Amino acid sequence: MVTFHPEFHHTIIPEPDPELTISSKVSLKLRTLRTKPSTHPSQDYLLGLRGLLTIQAFIYTFLLVFTPTAVKDSHNSSGPGTQLFLRKTLSVLLWNASLIYSFIIVLSARCISIPFISSPTSLVVASSVFRRSVRLLIPTFVSSLLVVIFFSGGREHIHEFKTLTSNHSIETPYTLPGFVGFFNAIFNLFWVPRDFASQAGSRAFPGQMLWIVTLLYSQSWTVFMSMVIIPYTRPVWRVKAWIFFILTAWWVQSWAWFSITGLLLADVKMNMDFQFKSLKGLRVAKRWRVPSWILYGVCVAVGLMMQFFWVAWKPELADGELRIHADLYGSAGLNEDPDLRQPQARMDNYFVIVGVIGLLETSDFLQFILSSAPLLYLGRRSFAWFLTQSIIIYSVGIKLFLHLHKNGASETEAIIACLLVCVLTVISTAEVFYRLVEIPSQRFAKVAWEWMRV
Template identity: 30%
Template sequence: MSAYQPQNYMAQRRKSSVLSNSQDHLWGLRAILAVQSFAWLFFKVFNPTLTIPAPTATGEHVPAGSPSAVPGVFGGPGIVARDLYARNLSDIPSLQERTPHYQILLRKILSPLLWDESFIFCFFILLSARTVSISFLREVNSATYARSLISRPIRMGLPLAVGLAISCAVFSTINTQYLEDFARLNQNPYLRAPERPDGALASFNSIWNLLWVTRDYSLQMGNLAFPSWTLWVPSAIYLQSYTVYIFMVILPFSRPAWHVNGLIMFAFGSWWFNSWGWYSATGLFLADIAINPPLRTALFRGWSNSSGSVRMPYWALAAVFVAVGTGLKYMWTAGLDQDFWSGEAHAHPARYTGGSSFGYYDGSQPYPRMDNWLVIVGLLVLVEFSEIAKTILGSRIFKLVGRRSLSYYLTSTLLMYTAGVKIFLYCNVSAGYSSASAKAVAFFVVLPCSILAGEIFHWAIDKPAVWAGHAVFRWTRDI
C-alpha cells in the first residue's frame, strides 16, 4: 500500500492545484476552421484552380516522371497519385484552355493560410488531440477517464454513420450524370460522383469501418463513398485519440518536467516514421501546459540560461514557428515548381529507411506536414499568451459555430454536391446566366441551406450522440 502513496499524493496535489481557466477559445478555433472548410469546399467544387495546385487543374502538362510516391498537399495522394481520383484529362478537352492568371495568383497568395486543405485538416487533427484530454487532466479519476473512452466512439460514430448513410442512400438512388456534365462544363477534373458500395452489406461495412481503419485512411470505401473524399480526417482523429488516451493517463502520476521529455521523445519517434502520433503528442502537451500550473508558469516565465543572463520568451519562439511555417507553406505553394509541392515529405527519414522498418513507404496516404505543424503550434501558443484573443474566440457566436462544426461539415458537403451543382447547371445552362453569376447564385443558396441543415443535424443527431455516449457510460456503472 505504501508503495503507491507517492503517486497518489502527486495526483491529489496536482488535482487540487489544476487551473480552472476556460478552454472555450478552442471552440472558436474550430469555428474558424469550419468557415475555412466551407470556403475550401466551395472553391474545390466550383473553382478548383483556387485550391488545387496540381498542373492538371490549370491545363498545364504533368511530367511523366512525376513521383507518384510523394504525398499531396492535402495530406492525401501525391501529384500523380491524386490523379487516381481525377478523370482522364482527354475526357475534358476544355482543360486545354488556360485558367486566368489572376486565379493562380490568388491561390498562391491567399490559399496557404486561408483555405489550404492540408492546413485545415492538420489543424483539426492536432486541435482534437488538444481538446480530448482536457476533462481528464482537470479531474483525474477513473470515472472521467472511462467516460472519455466509452462515450467517444458513440459521440463521433453516430453523426459520421448518419452522414455517410445519407450519402450512400442519395448517390445510390439518383442519376449522377449531372456531376459528369458539371465537371466538363466547369473544367474540373477532380469532381467525381462518390463511389457506390456494392450492396447494403458493403454500405454497412463502410460505415462501420470509419472508426476502425488503422491505415489507408484515404482509400477506405467510407471515404470514397462521401463527397470530397474527406472522411479520412475523422478516421485519423478517432484513431489518434487512443494515442492521447495512453499518454494522458500517465501524466498526472509523473513529474511535470518528465512530461516535456517524454512527449518530445515520442513525438520525434513518430515524426521519424511519418506517423500522426507527433501531432497527437503535441496536442496533449499543449493541453498539459494550459492546465498544469508548473508547466503553465514555466511557459509564461520563458527560457533562460543557468546564469539568467540570456532570456527568451516563449511567445517569441511561437512567432518564429509561425513565420518559418508560413514561409515553408509559401515556398511549397508559390516559390518552387509545382512538381515539388509535396517535397516536404522528403524530410521524413522513414522514407529512406523503410526497408529496415515496415518494408515500404506508401506516399499515397495522408501524412502530417511539418510546415502546418509549425504554424498550428505557433498559433496555439500565441493564443495562450493573449487574453484578448481567448476572449474573442470564446465568445458566444464562436462557440455556437464551433460546436456545430461537424454538423456543418457533413451537411454542407452533401448539399454542395447535390443542390449546389444542380443550381449552377440550371442557372448556367437553362437560364443562360454567366458562369460567375451561376456560381454566385449557388453560393448564396447553399450557404444558408447548409447553416439550416447543420442546425437540424446538430439537434437531431449530434447532440443526441453526446447524450447517448454519456448515457451508455452511466449504464455501464449502474449494472
C-alpha cells in the same frame, strides 16, 4: 426607489434606463447563440478555434468545386489570373486542406484530454473512451445514410459538371454495393489504422474527406493510452517523454507526432502554468530574455514561408520532406515512394500549428476574440457542418450551377448564386442535424455509459 430626506421629505424619482444602442442590441442578440454553458469555460477559446476551422473548411470545399484553380494542391494548375493569385497567396493560410485537417488532429488531442487532466480518475477516462465511440459513430452513420438518399437518383450531374467546368480536382463519389457494402464501409471507418483515404466509406462521401473521422478516432486511442501517466509522473519527465515520443513518431511518419503534441500542449497549459512562464520569456543569458511570442511567431513564419515557397515557386519540392522518414510499412530504408493519395503529416503544417497555438495559449486578447459567441456557436456545430456541407455543395450547389448555366447565366453569376444558396442551406441543414442527430447521440452516449455502470 423612494428616498425620504429628514428635512425636505421629497420623493426622488429615478432616471429611466438609457435606451440600448444598435451595437448593444446586436451584442445581446449574439450572446443568445450560446446554446448551453461550457463544461470548461476557461477553454472556450479552443471551441472558438473549431468554429474558425469550420468556416475555413467550408470555404475550401466550396472553392475546390467551383473555382479549383484558387485552391492550393488542387489538380487544376492553370486558370484565370485572379484564381492563380489567390492560389499563391490567401489559399495557403485560409483554405489549405492539409493545414486544416492537421489543425483538427492537434486540436482534437488538445481537447479530448481536458476532462481527464481536470479530474484524473479511472471513471473519467473510461467514460471518455466509451462515449467518444458512440458520439462519432452515430452522426457518421446518419450522414452516410443521407448520402445514399441524396444521391439515390444518380451521380450523372457531377460528371456533367466536371466536363463542363474542366474540374479535375473533384471525384465522383463511389457507389457502395448494397446494404452489406454500406455496413462494411461504415464499420471500416472505425477499424482500419492506415490508408485512410482509400477506404470505401470516405470515397463514397462527397469530397472524399470522411477519412478525417477515421484518423481522429484512431489517434484518440493514442491520446487516451498516453494521458493516463499524467497523474503519476513528474512534469519535467513528462515533457521530456512527450518530446521523445513526438520525435520518434515524426521519424516513422506517424500521425502520433501531431496528436501527442496536442496532449503536450494540454498538459503544460493545465498542469505547468504555461501561460505565466511564457509571459516571462525565454532566457538566453543571465540578464536577457526573449519574449515567447517572438519564438511562436518565428514558428508560424517558417511554416508559411515553406508553404509559400513550394506553392508559388518550387511545387516539385513540396513532397521532398516526406521522403526522409522511415518506411514504416515497407522496406527498412527511407520512404522513397510516399503514397501521396493519403493524408500526410507535414513539417510546414506542424510549424504553423505549434506557433499559432503557442500564441493563442499565451494571449488573453486572442482567447477573448476566439471566445466570441458566433465562433462558439459554429464550434459546437463543427462536426454537423463537416458531415453536411459536402452533401449540400455536391447536390444542391452543382445542380443549381448547371440549371443557371443552361438558362444563360455567366459563370461568375452562377458561382455567387451557388455560394449564397449553399451557405443558407448548410446553416439550416447543419442546425437540424446538430439538434436531431448530434445532441441525441451525445445524450445516448451518456445514458448508455450510466447503464453500463449499474
